[in-house]
Amino acid sequence: MDIEITDLTKTFKGDARALDQLSLSLAPGMIGLLGANGAGKTTLMRIITGLISPTSGRVIVGGHDVATGPGRQAVRRVLGYLPQDLDLYPDLNAREFLDYVALLKGIDDKRVRRSQVGSLLERVALTEHANRRVRGFSGGMRRRLGIAQALLGDPKLIIVDEPTAGLDPEERMRFRTLLAGLGGDRTVILSTHILDDVAQTCPAVAVLNAGRLAYHGSTNGLVEAADGRTFSLHTTGAPPAGDLTVVNAQAASGGMLYRFVTETPPVGAEAVAPSLEDGYVALMRTSRARPQEVARDRR
Amino acid sequence: MSRLLGSAWTGAIRYEFLMAARRKVVWLAVLPLLAIGLLLQMLSPESAEPHTAAARVGAWSLTMNLLVVVGLGVALADRFTGTTRRGLNELLLATPSRLAARMLGSLAGSLAAALAPVAVTMVVVGVVFTLTSGDVSTLGWAVIAFCTVNVPSALLLTTFAATLGLVLPMAVVRMTAVAGWFWATLLSTSIVPIPTITGTLLSPLGDYVAGGWLHTPTLWAGEGAFAAPAPSFTTAAVNLLLVVAMSAVLFTASCALARRRL
Numbered sequence: 070m071d072i073e074i075t076d077l078t079k080t081f082k083g084d085a086r087a088l089d090q091l092s093l094s095l096a097p098g099m100i101g102l103l104g105a106n107g108a109g110k111t112t113l114m115r116i117i118t119g120l121i122s123p124t125s126g127r128v129i130v131g132g133h134d135v136a137t138g139p140g141r142q143a144v145r146r147v148l149g150y151l152p153q154d155l156d157l158y159p160d161l162n163a164r165e166f167l168d169y170v171a172l173l174k175g176i177d178d179k180r181v182r183r184s185q186v187g188s189l190l191e192r193v194a195l196t197e198h199a200n201r202r203v204r205g206f207s208g209g210m211r212r213r214l215g216i217a218q219a220l221l222g223d224p225k226l227i228i229v230d231e232p233t234a235g236l237d238p239e240e241r242m243r244f245r246t247l248l249a250g251l252g253g254d255r256t257v258i259l260s261t262h263i264l265d266d267v268a269q270t271c272p273a274v275a276v277l278n279a280g281r282l283a284y285h286g287s288t289n290g291l292v293e294a295a296d297g298r299t300f301s302l303h304t305t306g307a308p309p310a311g312d313l314t315v316v317n318a319q320a321a322s323g324g325m326l327y328r329f330v331t332e333t334p335p336v337g338a339e340a341v342a343p344s345l346e347d348g349y350v351a352l353m354r355t356s357r358a359r360p361q362e363v364a365r366d367r368r
Numbered sequence: 369m370s371r372l373l374g375s376a377w378t379g380a381i382r383y384e385f386l387m388a389a390r391r392k393v394v395w396l397a398v399l400p401l402l403a404i405g406l407l408l409q410m411l412s413p414e415s416a417e418p419h420t421a422a423a424r425v426g427a428w429s430l431t432m433n434l435l436v437v438v439g440l441g442v443a444l445a446d447r448f449t450g451t452t453r454r455g456l457n458e459l460l461l462a463t464p465s466r467l468a469a470r471m472l473g474s475l476a477g478s479l480a481a482a483l484a485p486v487a488v489t490m491v492v493v494g495v496v497f498t499l500t501s502g503d504v505s506t507l508g509w510a511v512i513a514f515c516t517v518n519v520p521s522a523l524l525l526t527t528f529a530a531t532l533g534l535v536l537p538m539a540v541v542r543m544t545a546v547a548g549w550f551w552a553t554l555l556s557t558s559i560v561p562i563p564t565i566t567g568t569l570l571s572p573l574g575d576y577v578a579g580g581w582l583h584t585p586t587l588w589a590g591e592g593a594f595a596a597p598a599p600s601f602t603t604a605a606v607n608l609l610l611v612v613a614m615s616a617v618l619f620t621a622s623c624a625l626a627r628r629r630l
């Protein structure tokens with residue numbers, strides 16, 4: 070399912086410009102959506118699902134214009150959505166909640182519902198808690214149940230907003246496996262703060278910065294943004310100074326080992342192979358310097 | 369499309385019923401009032417008078433209306449706002465189901481749960497009067513009384529409260545629901561000199577229906593300040609239709625309000 074976003078702007082009351090002339094076209098596959106808090110990720114996802122309307126610009130999902138009622142309806146028939154502020158009915162148990170959402174998604178065959186609910190509970194490892202009320206669920210269990218409801222009805226478009234927030238490492242690994250297993254011609258948009266999630270699961274990535282597109286391309290391409298700009302320095306004295314962003318610092322053999330991204334490495338710094346984290350930092354440094362150009366270059 | 373509407377409505381009814389049945393507040397609001405109602409009705413001298421069994425069943429249903437339905441309105445006032453928590457609301461909105469189908473299911477499901485104790489009471493009353501009077505039709509009258517006296521009243525008050533809940537704070541709504549209920553069913557212009565709909569064809573008390581169809585002695589029907597013909601088969605039907613129509617109008621308004629809140 071292709072998504073075509075053109076000149077999308079969203080201004081909230083009180084003059085907050087959450088999205089600013091954003092244009093982006095997404096092809097099927099797994100797309101990681103990165104960006105600082107307040108960059109506009111949630112706003113973009115809510116507009117794509119038709120939950121809020123843009124101030125200006127267009128969004129076409131699989132040929133349907135989400136600005137129109139029938140277009141939104143068509144998109145919702147193939148949509149699996151996990152909102153960021155997840156909230157579930159506390160008085161239902163996990164199985165009942167999934168059955169309810171399945172009915173709302175129009176799955177009216179009882180046997181189909183039962184088998185989908187059963188297999189999704191299995192896939193998010195909630196089978197043994199299936200008959201417990203959601204009220205007593207931990208944050209991670211709620212998030213997993215949220216992921217399961219998004220996958221009901223085998224949606225062609227999956228939009229998950231910070232699905233790994235609040236998951237423990239084991240739960241995150243299970244979630245990655247689950248996503249990786251979806252495959253096919255689906256479009257999966259995954260927003261997250263956790264770069265590792267993207268590095269492991271998404272071949273493509275889009276980065277938002279203050280409502281604008283800072284990068285869209287392959288995940289490896291983003292890593293390469295830090296090529297020749299990632300360094301490490303071992304020192305027993307003061308931390309490295311100058312125009313640089315420290316990515317990581319750790320105590321090592323009597324001193325400190327710093328890892329940083331810079332265009333002007335201090336003396337003694339050693340070039341190292343960049344990670345996605347370095348690439349993200351390098352991009353943020355560049356787009357702070359000249360936000361418009363980067364967006365255009367990378368498209 | 370209609371299939372989709374169908375399954376959303378089925379889902380909302382089934383699970384809103386379950387959720388309402390599991391909420392303590394529903395039982396806390398309904399059961400004590402039910403107990404008071406039972407006590408009052410049993411102590412009431414009226415039931416000792418030689419009315420027909422059907423008329424007595426009708427009197428029971430009026431007592432249920434006066435006392436229990438008001439608790440129901442208070443307990444279910446948050447039915448439409450329950451889903452305005454953003455995360456849950458977005459999750460529901462992102463499904464292809466219709467908002468109106470979900471709201472109607474939610475109303476019907478929670479009403480069914482909260483009215484269940486009243487239904488049980490009416491059936492038991494019907495059985496008891498059937499046994500004491502030997503007239504088998506009494507049980508049928510009890511069922512008819514529940515469906516035409518209790519259900520429409522509960523529907524109107526709950527829709528009223530739930531609709532107000534979309535625009536006013538819940539505490540205000542609950543107080544307004546109680547005040548509104550007594551204004552519309554008990555507060556007669558002959559007691560207090562303010563205009564009320566008590567005793568008119570607009571009143572949801574149910575005594576037009578009980579009086580017109582079950583020949584129960586009426587409380588106020590026919591004594592209102594305006595539009596208050598004597599209870600009869602026809603005026604009972606008109607009153608019932610008006611109560612259902614007012615609920616439908618309120619429900620339509622609540623759909624519009626809920627949509628505007630999105």
Ligand SMILES: Nc1ncnc2c1ncn2[C@@H]1O[C@H](COP(=O)(O)OP(=O)(O)O)[C@@H](O)[C@H]1O
Binds near residue numbers: 082
């Ligand atoms: N409903 C809203 N009303 C007003 N401002 C909002 C609203 N939603 C988001 N914003 C603002 O829009 C910007 C982008 O927010 P958001 O899309 O939530 O970012 P992200 O998901 O990347 O953290 C922020 O500055 C935020 O404060």
Ligand SMILES: [Mg+2]
Binds near residue numbers: 110111112153230
């Ligand atoms: Mg967000």
